[in-house]
Structures are given as structure tokens and as C-alpha cells.
Amino acid sequence: MKEYNITVVATNNPKILKFEANHFLVKGQYEYKNIDEAKDSPLAQQLFYLPFVKTVYIASNFVGLERFDIVEWDDVKNEVAQQLVEYLNAGEPIVIEEGSDKKQPITVYAEVTPNPAVMKFVCNKRIVPATFEFKNIDEAKNSPLASALFHFPFVKEVFMDENYVSVTKYEVADWEEVNMQLREFIRDFFSEGKEAVAAEAIQKSNATKQQQQTETNYDDTSQQIIDILEEYVKPAVASDGGNIQFQSYEAESGTVSVILQGACSGCPSSTFTLKNGIETMLKNMMGDKIREVVALNG
Missing domain, CATH: 3.30.1370.70 (Scaffold protein Nfu/NifU, N-terminal domain)
Structure with a gap:
């Protein structure tokens, strides 16, 4: 029997927290605004008994919760995480998915x-x-x-x-x-x-990511660079089978360092193309703060 653990992950919306599990929970994506909408999800129904829960999202390996303003997440997140652990480890149903008993054809x-x-x-x-x-x-x-x-x-x-x-x-x-x-x-x-x-590796990755978010205090410029990479660059890079990670920003020299992974790493053309593409974008969006982008192979 699987043993579940939960990692609490912050989102860009302070009212929404993600509770990531170390196993996949469901095949589809589900959103419930109230207990009536959650008829097919015993887990969501139970969560709505918490008076501060406004919306429940269930997808892949996480449960997302949006709260009402009557509480702050810091006051209740640990109790919610523990409740989820106990529920999942009891083997209770998460979402009753149509055709869930059928083997999914893989292509x-x-x-x-x-x-x-x-x-x-x-x-x-x-x-x-x-x-x-x-x-x-x-x-x-x-x-x-x-x-x-x-x-x-x-x-x-x-x-x-x-x-x-x-x-x-x-x-x-x-x-x-x-x-x-x-x-x-x-x-x-x-x-x-x-x-x-x-x-175990997924859980470790989640914990490392959460620790990095807690320990790393990026300056405003670095955070702006990260946001631009996430919104404009990563989707295009992912479509080519690769990934890009922010490594550092040196204010004095205006140098941004990024790490290329997957198909981008070691590619004869991507280092030059990405370096110049990202460099042009960041210069256009951030002005004189950016002078150079250094692309490193992961």
C-alpha cells in the first residue's frame, strides 16, 4: 500500500496553497466551488467542512485550496496537511472518475x-x-x-x-x-x-523546492527576471524538449546567468540562439539593468 506524504507549496496567489503529494492522485483536473459541486469527490466534500475553504482544486499529484479571509494560511496549513495525509493513507477515495477502472491506453x-x-x-x-x-x-x-x-x-x-x-x-x-x-x-x-x-524522489524534489523558496531571498530585479523567464521563455523551451533555469544576476555588471537543460544543453545552436533571444527580450523589458546573458549547459 502506498504511503502518502504532503508538501505545502506556496503559489503566486496568497489565498491559494498547493498541497503536493508524493504519489499521483487523479488522472483529470477538478475544481469545486462548494460541497454540492463536489458530489463526485469524497475528499473535496470533507475539505469543505473546514469553514475557511472557498475552492478545492484536485489535479495530478496535488490538492489546491483557496481560503476565505477569516484565517491566514500560516495558522492552519499544517493541520490541513496532516488531515490530507491521514485521509490518503486511510485509502479513502479522492475523486470517483468515470472509467477509472479501465486501463488507460498509452500513446x-x-x-x-x-x-x-x-x-x-x-x-x-x-x-x-x-x-x-x-x-x-x-x-x-x-x-x-x-x-x-x-x-x-x-x-x-x-x-x-x-x-x-x-x-x-x-x-x-x-x-x-x-x-x-x-x-x-x-x-x-x-x-x-x-x-x-x-x-521518494518526487517528495525530495518538492521539499528541496520549498526549502529554496524559503531560504532564497531574490532582489526585485532577480525576481523580475525569473518571472519573465517563467512566462515567456520556459514554454517555448519546453516545446523543444528542454528547460531553462535562472542561476544568478550580477547588478554591477548587468550579467544574467541561466542554465540550459534537456535538449537545450549542448545544442550546437540553442546556446547562441537562446542567449541572444533572452538577452534581447530582457534588455527590451528591463532596459539598462541587463547587459549580458550567459547560458551554461546543465
Whole structure:
């Protein structure tokens, strides 16, 4: 039986908190404004007995709660997290989903990326709640999927995000020769109900992210850069099978450092293209505060 743990994650809206679980909860996405709307969710119904709960969101591996102004989250979040842990570990139903007893057919298709060494394999389901990057089989010990992929001698690196896996190959193999093999392997892996990343690794990732949010006090300029990257750059990068992370901002030199992951890492063209694209965008949006963007491979 799965053992659930909950990590409390802040959102951009101070009235909404995410309670992230270390296992997936539901296949779909659900929003309930009141207890009548929550007829198909025993969990949401129970949460509405808390007088401060205004809206309940349930999706993937988290429960999101919007509060009324009668309380502050700091006063009640720990009690809510504990209640969720007890409910989930009791094996109580979360959402009664239509067709939940039927096995979900898994489809996987391959997409080329700007990096000729990287192929993106996209699934019709969410496979991880956050980004995970594995440079070798030792780093992949908590990822059953990455560990299995590294047994292919031509697999160099593995990157996962949301609903896709980006695989970096060695030059010894051509994609025409191994593309179908990898696609079918990934499809069969998920068809058997296996998890891409172990629950413990997801929980550790959530805890690390929360700790970083607590410990890191970005200055206003750094936070503005992060917001721009999140809104304008990351979606485009993700569509190419990669990711970009803010590393630092040096006010004196006006230098922004970012880390490229997945298909973007080591790509012959993306470092130049992204560096100049991001540099132009940040200069246009933030003026003289930005003089240079340095792109580093993850």
C-alpha cells in the first residue's frame, strides 16, 4: 500500500496553497466551488467542512485550496496537511472518475528537437510533476524509467518534464535506427503502470523546492527576471524538449546567468540562439539593468 506524504507549496496567489503529494492522485483536473459541486469527490466534500475553504482544486499529484479571509494560511496549513495525509493513507477515495477502472491506453510519439543529438518522446499522460535530469545511470537510481533507458548503450542523458522524456544519444547511433525502439519501450513501460520517478524522489524534489523558496531571498530585479523567464521563455523551451533555469544576476555588471537543460544543453545552436533571444527580450523589458546573458549547459 502506498504511503502518502504532503508538501505545502506556496503559489503566486496568497489565498491559494498547493498541497503536493508524493504519489499521483487523479488522472483529470477538478475544481469545486462548494460541497454540492463536489458530489463526485469524497475528499473535496470533507475539505469543505473546514469553514475557511472557498475552492478545492484536485489535479495530478496535488490538492489546491483557496481560503476565505477569516484565517491566514500560516495558522492552519499544517493541520490541513496532516488531515490530507491521514485521509490518503486511510485509502479513502479522492475523486470517483468515470472509467477509472479501465486501463488507460498509452500513446507515445517522437518529436525532433533543435538539438540533433536529442529526441523528445511525448506521452498522452502526465509522467512527472517537475523537471528531472539524469546525466548517467548513477544519478538515475531513483528513476525506474531513466535507469532502464541507460541500459541502452547509445543513451547518454535523460531529461523529463510534465508529459515527455528527452533522450540524448551518443553519436554511435542514428535516430532512424533507434527511434522506434525507444518509443515502443517507453510506451510499454507506462502501459505496465510503472512510475517514471520514485515517490521518494518526487517528495525530495518538492521539499528541496520549498526549502529554496524559503531560504532564497531574490532582489526585485532577480525576481523580475525569473518571472519573465517563467512566462515567456520556459514554454517555448519546453516545446523543444528542454528547460531553462535562472542561476544568478550580477547588478554591477548587468550579467544574467541561466542554465540550459534537456535538449537545450549542448545544442550546437540553442546556446547562441537562446542567449541572444533572452538577452534581447530582457534588455527590451528591463532596459539598462541587463547587459549580458550567459547560458551554461546543465
